[in-house]
Each structure stands twice: as structure tokens, then as C-alpha cells.
Amino acid sequence: MVDLPLLGRRFTWYNSNGRAMSRLDRFLISDEWALKWGIGSLWALPRDVSDHCTLILKYNHGDWGPKPFRFNNFWLENKNLKEVVERFWVDNRVDGWMGFVLKEKLKGLKAHLRVWHKQEYGGLETRIEELKVEIGDLDCKGEEVGLNTQEIERRKEKFGVLWKLLKSKEALMFQRARSKWFKEGDANTKFFHGSVKSRVKSNLISALRVDNIWLDSPISIKEAVHSFFENHVSSSHIVRPHLEGVNFPTISEADNSILISSFTLEEIQEVVSASDGNKCPGPDGFNYAFLKKFWELLKGDIRIMFDQFHGNSCLPKSFLSYFVTLVPKVSSPNSLSDFRPISLLGCLYKLIAKVLAKRLAKVIDKVISSNQSAFIKGRNLVDGVLVVNEVVELAKKTKRECLIFKVDFEKAYDSVDWGFLEYMLVRCGFCAKWIGWIGVCIFAGNLSVLVNGSPSPEINIQRGLKQGDPLAPFLFLLVVEGFSGVMRRAMHLNLFKDFTMGRSPVVISHLQYADDTLCIGEASVENLWTLKGILRGFEMASGLKVNFWKSGLIGINVSSTFLTMASTFLNCRLGSIPFKYLGLPIGANPKSGSTWDPHLDHIRNRLSSWRNKYISLGDRVVMLNAVLNSIPIFFYLSLLKMPVSVWKQLVRIQREFLWGGPKGGNKIKWVKWPVVCKAKSKGGLGVRDVRLVNLSLLAKWRWRLLLPGRPLWQEVLVAKYGDHILNRVCHTPFFDQSLFCVFF
Missing domain, CATH: 1.10.20 (Histone, subunit A)
Known part of the structure; x- marks a missing residue:
């Protein structure tokens, strides 16, 4: 059954004093109903004197507009497709530079394939x-x-x-x-x-609330969406300050030579081969499955396009246009702020961006501080979580005061000022040719918002990075590196007092995973003033606005009086230990079941959305391995040793899903779980044993300790536990579980 999202209000029942409220009333429709009639919108009407709201199901059959062309992968199984595409490509000659030629040929091919599809599959x-x-x-x-x-x-x-x-x-x-x-x-x-x-x-967007007015007609909704994004991507055109006096690391001439070297057919083909052919296409309508199938036909033209781009730094305007699809962030979205915009790029632009991003990934670590753990080879999401857990544990143990400010940047990717990004590229030593390429790819373009599958009129973008652009993660790291540089400058001038660890002190002032930022330091009024000044100044320079009200302040061994004053000064919320950073627990007891309960609930909720009546036993085995063991538990298991009680609960969830009936009920467990977890070659089903996965992921930390280099998390462990931790790694048995618990 499909539980429709509720519009109009969040709850449907209220008790007499109005303090207790819940969504008790629901409207469920079966899949058969949805397949026949479609999915409507569910509204809660005023409740009058009743304690329940009346529900009404509405069906809006309005015209949302034409749907864009999309290449269907099942066409690839048709023996006639190859001849149709090759004949069109050879017979249709277009004059001009190769970017323009490819644009025009793909545009014509779309119309040709529409006609062919109707003839073959109408x-x-x-x-x-x-x-x-x-x-x-x-x-x-x-x-x-x-x-x-x-x-x-x-x-x-x-x-x-x-x-x-x-x-x-x-x-x-x-x-x-x-x-x-x-x-x-x-x-x-x-x-x-x-x-x-x-x-x-x-x-589905069946209705939107704009300025406390509900809109439910296709025309009014599309106009509201267009107006929202037009304001969202427009630039204020203010003169922004530069970060003069702040030092940044720079890349070398050899690195620049790598970035701007001639493109080779091998590196282009490698990107095509590694790309997913099932991704949703952009305005051109074609995906990587099409490029892979017809690579021999297209590779010559694509190679020429890359060579011309290398020389003239030009791309057709249509290459820079993209769709924005709206993905809900909540179960019942009412306003546009409840949606996350995801960019759908054209296949040829994405190919160029991926090739450039792959080059940038080779040198980006040389200009990004060790405090940043996102998107860089050798750095992981759990690195920063490990460090802040060690900070919290040390502060508790030594009774030292410590203040942690969890920064919330408002729509960070969409707010990046292009002028500041170009400034950071120059400050980090990137050459003019590379900056020109980035300018062509990033500092121009138009977007159309897909509203229930139909594109809105185009909007000219003037700021921000496209979420979904292969270049965007690395360029965003350069933007937030500006914040790291300002923090280093503040510490150098003794304006911000950090948190130090060990006799050979390791300085911890802030940690970042992309825009997820923690500022860590002493609990002092001076630190509060400096931190607020840095955040406001960085906002003026970069365009990244801090949402102080959604940010959080956590104190360790800090008086409640100071915390209240600090939260009022920063206009932020007060938090407490334990809290979550990047979805993982900070300062929590890993042996407590309550630490793991949210994750177990998450797995149960995910399973409830999958219907066993549609899925065979073999498919459930694939799902257990490919999905259950790859959602957030992977990071939990990489950081925390799972208690036996939690392991048993998780195995029970997996077992019930594997052997459950059509409605998720109990069924006979035909095989013992240890046998299920055996390899298929040994008579099992190949389901991974979560306990062994946990031990292997924890053992990976030992392997990483032996790798060359000294990342921040390793410096913290050595400073806290001494150099002998490296000797223990070299001379203790691989599965010595006592070592796992040294820093977990």
C-alpha cells in the first residue's frame, strides 16, 4: 500500500488541550489503484469541533507541459537501432566547429529517434x-x-x-x-x-505553499518554481572583500602541466567506460549507455571536440544548460525549501567535466588542509568523526573546558560566489588556462526546473555550483579552504585559542567534511567574538551564509551560565553530548544499545518500503549484500565495535527479511544463519556476516596506520596514545581485538 504525503497540515488528530497531536488518519492506496488511476494529493481539511481532521483525496489531471526526450536503454536491444543511428549520423552533414556539429547532430537525432520509437514500440x-x-x-x-x-x-x-x-x-x-x-x-x-x-x-508536486497561500494548478506551481529559482541563482553584484594577508598553499608548475596537458583518447574512453549508463540524462536526452554503444561511431568527433576545447576554451551554450530535478528532503513536502535541487547535465558536458575532474583530483590534496576529509583520495568521512570523538574523550578525561560549534551553511553549493571561486583558484596557483576552462564550465549556463517531469522556462544562473557536476565537489573544497585559511590566520595572531592534544601538541581548531564544519576551541569570550567575526567575514567574501539558528553549540566541562550566554551571543541552539556529526555519534557509548537504535530503525524503515511479494529469494540475497550492508551501518561499523546484542538484532532483521512471507510475516527458517553466510561455493547463500564485516572494517584502521604520510587523524592518535601505537600495529596479531578498542 502507498501512504500518500499529507498536505495542508502535519497532523490529523489533536487532544482537548491541543498539546498532544499526531497523524492518526491516513489514506492508503494499493499499487493496482495507483497503476490504474495515478497518484493524487491528500489534503487535511479544518476539523471544526472534532478532534480529527477530515481527509480528502484530490486528483489533478492538469497539463504540466511536454516531457523532454530521454534515450531509453531498452532500444539498445533492438537490432535495427545501430543502422538507424549510423545512417543518420553519416547522412546528416553539419558545418562548423565540432562542439556545434555534435550539438546539432544530437538535436536532430532526438527527433529522428522519437519517430522511430513510435514505429517500433508505439x-x-x-x-x-x-x-x-x-x-x-x-x-x-x-x-x-x-x-x-x-x-x-x-x-x-x-x-x-x-x-x-x-x-x-x-x-x-x-x-x-x-x-x-x-x-x-x-x-x-x-x-x-x-x-x-x-x-x-x-x-510528485501536487501543491505548494507560497507566502501561506496554497497553489495547486500546474500554471501557478510552475510560475512559483520559476520565480523561486530565478531569485535563488541571481547574484547581488556587491563588491566582496578579498582574503588579503591569509596564506594558502599553491600547486607547482609541474601540477599545472598535468592539468593542461593535451587530452588523450584513452583518458576520455576510460571515463566513458567507468560511467553509469542508467543515470538520468540532461537536456540533450542522451546518457552514457548511448555513448558506450556508439563509441566507435562518435569517438573521432568527440576527440576533435576535446582538442578544440583545449585550444579555444569554448563550448556551445546548450552544453552549459541543465535540468534541475527536485528531490524531497521530508516525507510530506509543502514548500520549495523542502526539496533538494539536483542537477541533470548533458552527456557531452558531463564527459568534459569528468575528464577535468579526474585531472584535478590528482593535485587537489596539495592545496587543501588536512582538516578537510571530503572527496580527496586517502581521506574518509570517518576520519573527522574519529578526531572529534578523541577530542571529546580527552576533554572529559582531563576535565578541560572545550567548546564545539557546529556550523550550518545555508544552501552552501548554491550560494558560492563565482568571483570568490576564481580568486581562490588564483591564490592556490592554478594557471590562467585552467582557470579559463573552469570559467567556461562553471561561470555560465541556464537551468530549467523539472516540475513533475516538465521543464520550466530557462533561467540564467549567476552564482553557485551545480550539484551533480563532477567538478563541483573539488571546486567547493577550494571555496571552503578560504575558511581554513582565515582560521589559521586567527590562530597565528592569537585571536582564537584552539584545543591541543599530546605532549608534542596537535592543534585542533576546526574539522570539515565539505561544508559540514565543526569549530573547536577554548570556552572564552574572545573565542566567541573571533569565531563570529570569521564566519560573518567569510560570508561576505564567499557568499556562503551561516544559518546561526540551525547551528549548534556544545560545551564540555563548561558552565551552563557561559553556554547560555554564548548561545545568545551566537543566536544558535544549545546541544549536548552525545550529538551527531555527519550522521555518526560523537561522545556516545558504543556499548549501549541506544547508540545503535536509530540505525536499526533506519534499516527497518527501509525494509518496510520493499515488498517481498515482488522479490524472489535470490533477489533478497542480492539486496541484503548490496543494500543493507552499504547504507549508513557501513560508517558505524567502520568506527564502532558492534555489541553482541546489536549484532543479534541486526541478524534477526536480516533473517526475517530473507525468509519473510509476502506480507513480511514469519516463515520457516530453512537454513541456519551461519550456513546462509557461507560462500556459495561452500553451500551457503553468500550473505555477508555483519560481525566479520565489523572486524574487517576496524582492522582497516591498522592498515591505514602503516601507510606513508601522517594525516590529521593519525597525528591525533600518536599524540594521545604515543608512538608505541605504531609498534603495536606492527607486532600484534591481526585480529587482536584489544587494539581495536584503543581508540574506539
């Missing part, structure tokens, strides 16, 4: 049903009087056509569902239908 559902009836009629005739040779051949031919159409339908549903864990060739169209409807239900 009325897919109707043709499938007609073939089933015709085959059934022949079967009945065969039962009664028998079939002659021609009728037998005709039935065989119809079976072949039906099989092709059914595989096309399955492939189409698979692409729309975008289920990454399903095995290739696993026919489960009903599950894909359910996945598509679940995705449509969560992404």
Missing part, C-alpha cells in the same frame, strides 16, 4: 495484450482441432515478438526505477512498476 501495452490474445486463440484452436504448419510458425513468430516487447517493457521499468542492486536479466516488472510508483509518489 502502443506497447496494447500490442502486448493483443499478442497474448492472439497466442491464446491459437492455443485454443490447437487444443480443439490442431494447428497446421503455417499456424505453428505464426504462433512461434508471435511468441518471439511478445518476448521482445516484454523485455523492452521490463528494461523501461528498470531504467525508470533505477534499482542499482538488481541482477541483470532478472525479470521482475511488477517490482519495477512498484518502484516507479513509489518514486513518483515521493517526487
Whole structure:
């Protein structure tokens, strides 16, 4: 059953004094209903004197506008497609530079494939049903009087056509569902239908609240979305200050030579081969599955396009246009702030951006501080979490005062000022040619917002980075490196007192994972003034606005009086130990079940959204390995040793899902769990044992301790526990669990 999101209000029941409220009333529709009638909008009406609100289900059949072209991957199974594409590509000559030629040819190919699709697959559902009836009629005739040779051949031919159409339908549903864990060739169209409807239900915009007014017509909603994003991506055109007097590391001439060297066909082809062909396409409508299939046809033109881009730093305007799709951040989105914008880029622009990003990844670590743990090879999300846990544990143990400020940057990617990004590129030593390439890719373009699949009018962008652009993560690191530079300058001038660890002190002033920032220091009024000044100044320089009200202040061994004063001064919320950073616990007891409860609940909720009646036993095994063991528990298991009680609960959840019935009920456990976890070659099902996964991920820390270099997390461990920790790694048995607990 599909639980529709509630519009109009959050709750449907209120007690007499109005202090207790809940969403008790729901409107559930079956998948069969949704497939036949679509998904409407659920509204809560005023409750008058009742303690319950009346619910009403509305169906809006308005016209949202035309849907853009999208290359369907099931076309690749059609033997005629290759001839159709090759003939069009060769016969249609376009004059001009290669970027323009590719743009025009892809534009013409879209129209050509639309016509071809209608001829080959028009009325897919109707043709499938007609073939089933015709085959059934022949079967009945065969039962009664028998079939002659021609009728037998005709039935065989119809079976072949039906099989092709059914595989096309399955492939189409698979692409729309975008289920990454399903095995290739696993026919489960009903599950894909359910996945598509679940995705449509969560992404559907049936109404929006703008200035406390509800809009529910397609025209008014699209106008509101267009107006919102037009304001969102416009620049204020103010003169921003520069970070003069702040020192930044720079890349060398050799690094610049790597960045601007000639493009090779091998590096382009490597990017194409490694890219996912099922990703949603941008305005050009083509994905990497198309590029892979027709690489031999296209590679010559694409190579010329790269060579010309290397020389003239130019791209067609349409390459820089992109779609923005809105993904809900909450279960019942009401306003546009409840959606996360994700960019859908054209395949050729994305190819260029990926090649540039791959080059940038080779040198970016030389200009990014060790406090930053995002997107750089050798640095992990759990590194910063480990460091702040060690800070909290040391502060508690030594009774030292420590103040932690959890910074919330408001829409960080979308707020980046292009002038500041260019300034940071110059300050970090990037050459003019590379900066020119980045300017072409980033400092221009138009976006169209997809509202229920239909694009809005184009909007000229004037700031921000595109979420989904391969270059965006690395460029954003350069932006927030400006904050690290200012913090270093403040400490150098003794304006900010950091937190030190060890006899050979390691200085901890701030930690970052992209824009997720923790500022750590002494609990003093001077630190508060400096921190607020740095954040305000960085906002003026970079465009990244701090949402102080959503930020949090946590004190360790700090008086409640000081914390109250500090939270008032910073206009932020007061937090406490334990708290979460990057979704992982800080200062929590890993042996306590309450530390693991949120994650176990998350797994249960994920499982409740998957319907066992659609999924075979083999698919459930694939799901357990590919999904259950890759969602946030991976980071929990990389950081904390799982208690036996939690391990048993998790195994119970996995076992019930594996053997559960159509409605998730209990079924006979045909095989003991240790046998299920054995490799398939040894008679098991190949489900990974979570306990062994936990031990192996913790053991990875020992391996990382032996790697060359001295990252920040390793400096912290050595400063806190001494150099002997490295000797223990070299001379203790690999699965000496006592070592796992040294810093966990």
C-alpha cells in the first residue's frame, strides 16, 4: 500500500488541550489503484469541533507541459537501432566547429529517434495484450482441432515478438526505477512498476505553499518554481572583500602541466567506460549507455571536440544548460525549501567535466588542509568523526573546558560566489588556462526546473555550483579552504585559542567534511567574538551564509551560565553530548544499545518500503549484500565495535527479511544463519556476516596506520596514545581485538 504525503497540515488528530497531536488518519492506496488511476494529493481539511481532521483525496489531471526526450536503454536491444543511428549520423552533414556539429547532430537525432520509437514500440501495452490474445486463440484452436504448419510458425513468430516487447517493457521499468542492486536479466516488472510508483509518489508536486497561500494548478506551481529559482541563482553584484594577508598553499608548475596537458583518447574512453549508463540524462536526452554503444561511431568527433576545447576554451551554450530535478528532503513536502535541487547535465558536458575532474583530483590534496576529509583520495568521512570523538574523550578525561560549534551553511553549493571561486583558484596557483576552462564550465549556463517531469522556462544562473557536476565537489573544497585559511590566520595572531592534544601538541581548531564544519576551541569570550567575526567575514567574501539558528553549540566541562550566554551571543541552539556529526555519534557509548537504535530503525524503515511479494529469494540475497550492508551501518561499523546484542538484532532483521512471507510475516527458517553466510561455493547463500564485516572494517584502521604520510587523524592518535601505537600495529596479531578498542 502507498501512504500518500499529507498536505495542508502535519497532523490529523489533536487532544482537548491541543498539546498532544499526531497523524492518526491516513489514506492508503494499493499499487493496482495507483497503476490504474495515478497518484493524487491528500489534503487535511479544518476539523471544526472534532478532534480529527477530515481527509480528502484530490486528483489533478492538469497539463504540466511536454516531457523532454530521454534515450531509453531498452532500444539498445533492438537490432535495427545501430543502422538507424549510423545512417543518420553519416547522412546528416553539419558545418562548423565540432562542439556545434555534435550539438546539432544530437538535436536532430532526438527527433529522428522519437519517430522511430513510435514505429517500433508505439502502443506497447496494447500490442502486448493483443499478442497474448492472439497466442491464446491459437492455443485454443490447437487444443480443439490442431494447428497446421503455417499456424505453428505464426504462433512461434508471435511468441518471439511478445518476448521482445516484454523485455523492452521490463528494461523501461528498470531504467525508470533505477534499482542499482538488481541482477541483470532478472525479470521482475511488477517490482519495477512498484518502484516507479513509489518514486513518483515521493517526487510528485501536487501543491505548494507560497507566502501561506496554497497553489495547486500546474500554471501557478510552475510560475512559483520559476520565480523561486530565478531569485535563488541571481547574484547581488556587491563588491566582496578579498582574503588579503591569509596564506594558502599553491600547486607547482609541474601540477599545472598535468592539468593542461593535451587530452588523450584513452583518458576520455576510460571515463566513458567507468560511467553509469542508467543515470538520468540532461537536456540533450542522451546518457552514457548511448555513448558506450556508439563509441566507435562518435569517438573521432568527440576527440576533435576535446582538442578544440583545449585550444579555444569554448563550448556551445546548450552544453552549459541543465535540468534541475527536485528531490524531497521530508516525507510530506509543502514548500520549495523542502526539496533538494539536483542537477541533470548533458552527456557531452558531463564527459568534459569528468575528464577535468579526474585531472584535478590528482593535485587537489596539495592545496587543501588536512582538516578537510571530503572527496580527496586517502581521506574518509570517518576520519573527522574519529578526531572529534578523541577530542571529546580527552576533554572529559582531563576535565578541560572545550567548546564545539557546529556550523550550518545555508544552501552552501548554491550560494558560492563565482568571483570568490576564481580568486581562490588564483591564490592556490592554478594557471590562467585552467582557470579559463573552469570559467567556461562553471561561470555560465541556464537551468530549467523539472516540475513533475516538465521543464520550466530557462533561467540564467549567476552564482553557485551545480550539484551533480563532477567538478563541483573539488571546486567547493577550494571555496571552503578560504575558511581554513582565515582560521589559521586567527590562530597565528592569537585571536582564537584552539584545543591541543599530546605532549608534542596537535592543534585542533576546526574539522570539515565539505561544508559540514565543526569549530573547536577554548570556552572564552574572545573565542566567541573571533569565531563570529570569521564566519560573518567569510560570508561576505564567499557568499556562503551561516544559518546561526540551525547551528549548534556544545560545551564540555563548561558552565551552563557561559553556554547560555554564548548561545545568545551566537543566536544558535544549545546541544549536548552525545550529538551527531555527519550522521555518526560523537561522545556516545558504543556499548549501549541506544547508540545503535536509530540505525536499526533506519534499516527497518527501509525494509518496510520493499515488498517481498515482488522479490524472489535470490533477489533478497542480492539486496541484503548490496543494500543493507552499504547504507549508513557501513560508517558505524567502520568506527564502532558492534555489541553482541546489536549484532543479534541486526541478524534477526536480516533473517526475517530473507525468509519473510509476502506480507513480511514469519516463515520457516530453512537454513541456519551461519550456513546462509557461507560462500556459495561452500553451500551457503553468500550473505555477508555483519560481525566479520565489523572486524574487517576496524582492522582497516591498522592498515591505514602503516601507510606513508601522517594525516590529521593519525597525528591525533600518536599524540594521545604515543608512538608505541605504531609498534603495536606492527607486532600484534591481526585480529587482536584489544587494539581495536584503543581508540574506539
